[in-house]
Amino acid sequence: MNIQALQEGFRFASSSGFEEDAGPLGLANVEADERILISGNHAAAIGFLAAGIRFFAGYPITPATEILEMMNRHIGSFGGVSIQAEDELAAVNLALGASLTGVRSLVATSGPGISLMQEGIGHAGAAEIPLVIIDAQRAGPSTGMPTKSEQSDIGMIVHGSTGDFPRIVLAPGNPSDAFELAVEAANLAQRIQGPVYLMLDQSVSQDSATTAPFDLSRVVIDEGARLTQEQLDALDEYHRYAVTPTGLSPLAVPGMPGGMSLVTGNEHDEWGKVSTNPSNRVAMMDKRARKVETVKDSLPSGxxxxxxxxxxxxxxxxxxxxxxxxxxxxxxxxxxxxxxxxxxxxxxxxxxxxxxxxxxxxxxxxxxxxxxxxxxxxxxxxxxxxxxxxxxxxxxxxxxxxxxxxxxxxxxxx
The missing domain is CATH 3.40.50.920 (Rossmann fold)
Structure with a gap:
């Protein structure tokens, strides 16, 4: 219909004597760069698909629902799975389970959903499970004003959940940023073996802007300390939570021969066995904290x-x-x-x-x-x-x- 209206306009101009260069307004001929019109939510979803996210779980909530819809529509084309869970509690735990199998996993929600996900995100921190979380912020607290922008989840994202555990928080300012930082977040979750937030807000999430097409050839997949079977076989013994100078421990996917370990939200030793030993507690807390220090200099700059x-x-x-x-x-x-x-x-x-x-x-x-x-x-x-x-x-x-x-x-x- 838009094209038809444009053609009708051209015909009217011609019939009124407004031929090329004869109208009341002169428009210069310019070379137009190729551009796309896209929202931050859609740009982030494309970035995550390009970066290898193959499991998504979410629950409809403004202003993050477009990510759920995008994943439902497209992730299957890449061999992935998208699940609309019964609530945010289920979504985060589904994603943790998928991540444990070695699949790059993502959840997306807004402030009320982040509140519900806090225990699961803390589990990702304690058990060192890679996980990416999108928080498309809106005006709170509680239900707040679902269609209005706010940036009032900063404190919760930076310090939320019980106890201390490392996390990374990235904040794009436009759709181009959202694509780029989505790729970074997917890789960083693997590199620190823990939670990484992509912090949006209602305006960045849902407002559309023109931007240059995304360069998929620049996307690099970083698996972090993930072990191959050959590397696992070369170890004398596999310690899932080995204390290392960088804080990063070797990671084998469950089911790999020789790669058995325990996974728990309790404090644990190098094998994953529950431990309340004071010196082990200090060693594990310090080890987890070192992971972010190891990657800090490579985080996206301002x-x-x-x-x-x-x-x-x-x-x-x-x-x-x-x-x-x-x-x-x-x-x-x-x-x-x-x-x-x-x-x-x-x-x-x-x-x-x-x-x-x-x-x-x-x-x-x-x-x-x-x-x-x-x-x-x-x-x-x-x-x-x-x-x-x-x-x-x-x-x-x-x-x-x-x-x-x-x-x-x-x-x-x-």
């Missing part, structure tokens, strides 16, 4: 923009990424220069984020939640709190560039 040498900085993630860039451009025209950073790794907080903050006299942190949760995370790892100025809202409405220009100009104009 994207810089604006005026690098300015003493004033601005930081934003997810839905804030585009609006802070435009605000920086507008402020520059007004003579207020800012250096910008869009962190893409939220946890562990990367060195480049801390160095950016340390290089500035003060930094505006733009986020959508009541408690300035991103500021709290940054301060918790040593970012000087007196340099961080929070610009935050929690009414379900996105910032406009004008909002940020007004807020910052009022602070920076004498």
């Amino acid at each position: 994207l810089r923009f604006g005026h690098e040498t300015s003493p004033i900085g601005i930081i934003g993630i997810g839905m804030e990424s585009g609006v802070i860039r435009e605000a920086v451009e507008r402020l520059s025209v007004a003579g207020i220069l800012l250096a910008g950073l869009q962190p893409r790794t939220i946890w562990p907080v990367p060195t480049d984020t801390l160095e950016f903050i340390a290089s500035k006299e003060h930094v505006y942190v733009v986020e959508h939640n009541h408690e300035a949760q991103l500021v709290q995370v940054l301060a918790s790892v040593g970012a000087p709190i007196d340099r961080l100025t929070s610009i935050h809202r929690y009414d379900g409405v996105a910032f406009t560039p004008h909002d940020l220009v007004t807020a910052i100009a009022s602070q920076e104009t004498p």
Whole structure:
């Protein structure tokens, strides 16, 4: 119908005497790059399929449902399985079981679902099971406002569940980021043998944007410390949770000859046997923590923009990424220069984020939640709190560039 309407428009123009170059408006002929129109949810789903995710479990919930629908429709073409579970508790445990068999596994939900999944995610951390979790954030708490954007799950994602265990949190700012970081998340889950979050928000999840087609030839599959049968046969004895300098232990898929081990959410020794021995407890906790330190320097770095040498900085993630860039451009025209950073790794907080903050006299942190949760995370790892100025809202409405220009100009104009 759209094409038919366009053709009718051409016919009307011709019949009215508006031939080429004769109309009231002149349009230059330009070479158009190939572009696609896609949402963050769909881009992430494509990234995960390209990165070898072959098991998905989920339960319908706004704004993550499109991922479930995408996986239901397409994962079977790649030899994978997608299950719409009865609830989020079932979904995360189905994914843990699939991951134990050696299959790259993914769950996707929103804040209320993450709350229900916390015990299962903690199990992935304790038993060192690779798992990728998408949190498409929405306004909370509880049911909240399901169709409104917020970034109020940051604290829960970074520190949620019982006890201490390593996890990685990545945050894309647009569909292109969502594809790239989905691939990274799938590989990182294997590399740290534990949970990795892809933290979206309603705007990034469901808003569509034009972007260059994804380059599938650049996707690399990293299996981490997964053993081949030949490598397993060469071991004198297989210790699933062997204490190593990197914290990463050899991983054999159950059923491989010589690769038997126990899997439990209890604290355990190198064979997986339950243990409450104090020295073993310390050794295992420290071993698990070292895994993230081992990969920390290779985590996705932030994207810089604006005026690098300015003493004033601005930081934003997810839905804030585009609006802070435009605000920086507008402020520059007004003579207020800012250096910008869009962190893409939220946890562990990367060195480049801390160095950016340390290089500035003060930094505006733009986020959508009541408690300035991103500021709290940054301060918790040593970012000087007196340099961080929070610009935050929690009414379900996105910032406009004008909002940020007004807020910052009022602070920076004498």
